[in-house]
Amino acid sequence: MYLWDHNFLTLKDSAEPSLEMGPDTEGEEVLLINARPYTLTGVSAEKGGLSQGFIDIKKNKDLQKAGVPPFRVMELDVLRHSADQNHDDWVGLAALIRENYHKYRGFVINNGKDNMVATATALSFMLENLGKPVIFTGSCIPPERLYTDLYRNLIVALLFASCSQINEVCILFDKRLFRANRTIQISRSAISPFDSPHFPPLATMHGKMSIHRTFLRPYPRGQFRVMDNMRDVVLCLKLGPSMRRRVLLRSVELTEARAIVIIAYGGGNAPTRGGFMKEIVRKAVERDIAVCVCTQNLYGSVDLGTYAAGDQLLEVGAVSSRDMTIEATIMKLKYLIGVGLSTKEIKRFFGDVSLRGELTPPASQL
Numbered sequence: 232m233y234l235w236d237h238n239f240l241t242l243k244d245s246a247e248p249s250l251e252m253g254p255d256t257e258g259e260e261v262l263l264i265n266a267r268p269y270t271l272t273g274v275s276a277e278k279g280g281l282s283q284g285f286i287d288i289k290k291n292k293d294l295q296k297a298g299v300p301p302f303r304v305m306e307l308d309v310l311r312h313s314a315d316q317n318h319d320d321w322v323g324l325a326a327l328i329r330e331n332y333h334k335y336r337g338f339v340i341n342n343g344k345d346n347m348v349a350t351a352t353a354l355s356f357m358l359e360n361l362g363k364p365v366i367f368t369g370s371c372i373p374p375e376r377l378y379t380d381l382y383r384n385l386i387v388a389l390l391f392a393s394c395s396q397i398n399e400v401c402i403l404f405d406k407r408l409f410r411a412n413r414t415i416q417i418s419r420s421a422i423s424p425f426d427s428p429h430f431p432p433l434a435t436m437h438g439k440m441s442i443h444r445t446f447l448r449p450y451p452r453g454q455f456r457v458m459d460n461m462r463d464v465v466l467c468l469k470l471g472p473s474m475r476r477r478v479l480l481r482s483v484e485l486t487e488a489r490a491i492v493i494i495a496y497g498g499g500n501a502p503t504r505g506g507f508m509k510e511i512v513r514k515a516v517e518r519d520i521a522v523c524v525c526t527q528n529l530y531g532s533v534d535l536g537t538y539a540a541g542d543q544l545l546e547v548g549a550v551s552s553r554d555m556t557i558e559a560t561i562m563k564l565k566y567l568i569g570v571g572l573s574t575k576e577i578k579r580f581f582g583d584v585s586l587r588g589e590l591t592p593p594a595s596q597l
């Protein structure tokens with residue numbers, strides 16, 4: 232089936248050479264896309280003011296230094312704070328990449344960091360057979376301040392976007408490049424606000440820039456295309472102390488979602504007293520809703536068969552998210568529903584097949 236014909240994680244040699252630009256594929260320039268609104272000192276908050284405030288970064292001397300890859304700047308027609316980004320914004324970004332795919336060697340997206348993981352993870356699934364780097368970055372320090380980290384992040388992102396070895400959606404902040412669908416945000420204000428608990432960085436910068444070839448995605452065999460049907464609702468239920476059965480049950484009974492993500496404890500544990508969560512999952516399964524269980528923990532994989540509490544959910548039809556992030560779990564469900572898979576097919580492949588490197592397959596030795 233075309234969904235996963237090239238999507239398994241392939242481990243190659245373990246060499247870690249210095250990052251090289253690599254031979255150009257199509258075009259010499261990188262496309263720098265602004266998806267982030269700015270309200271700079273002395274700059275109007277109107278669309279034109281915001282646009283000019285960002286495009287003026289091309290006049291920044293650091294961005295004109297020798298060695299910085301040539302780039303062009305484009306901007307989304309509608310700029311939203313990352314917390315407001317939704318399906319329409321993902322489609323807008325994906326469409327812009329599709330329209331310019333054969334004109335540029337790579338793409339950098341300047342985005343707000345608060346919801347960057349969700350947007351970048353969504354694009355990692357939407358961009359099928361991606362054969363070029365798409366690098367999300369931004370800043371923790373406002374760009375109008377003298378000591379902002381924006382320009383350094385942009386320069387490093389441009390370098391990685393010129394690297395022909397990278398064929399996926401990534402997040403770059405400070406000194407590490409992460410696979411987008413493996414990334415989580417761990418800090419609101421730190422210069423390094425992101426981490427990847429279950430997968431190593433694709434590249435690091437310690438005196439020199441090194442790309443870790445072992446962890447890169449293989450070059451795709453199919454033709455690049457965009458799957459933009461990610462509208463289906465996925466209901467998220469995060470378990471907490473003393474949650475009422477009636478509230479959760481009504482949520483399941485009334486939802487229009489095709490899938491439910493239960494954010495459980497530990498390795499997939501949930502309350503068992505009186506058949507609490509078992510009834511919730513059974514009700515969802517009766518309505519032909521896929522139920523996936525992930526964990527509130529930063530580290531560790533979900534395996535519902537490990538403990539009796541999780542095994543009860545497994546018995547009535549829930550599936551494990553294994554070591555996927557919450558965002559990857561949600562976006563993968565949206566993607567699988569969008570391409571037309573049935574609930575039965577989703578349950579069969581969800582936790583066992585890696586589509587974009589978002590999980591460690593059960594048989595992997597990584």
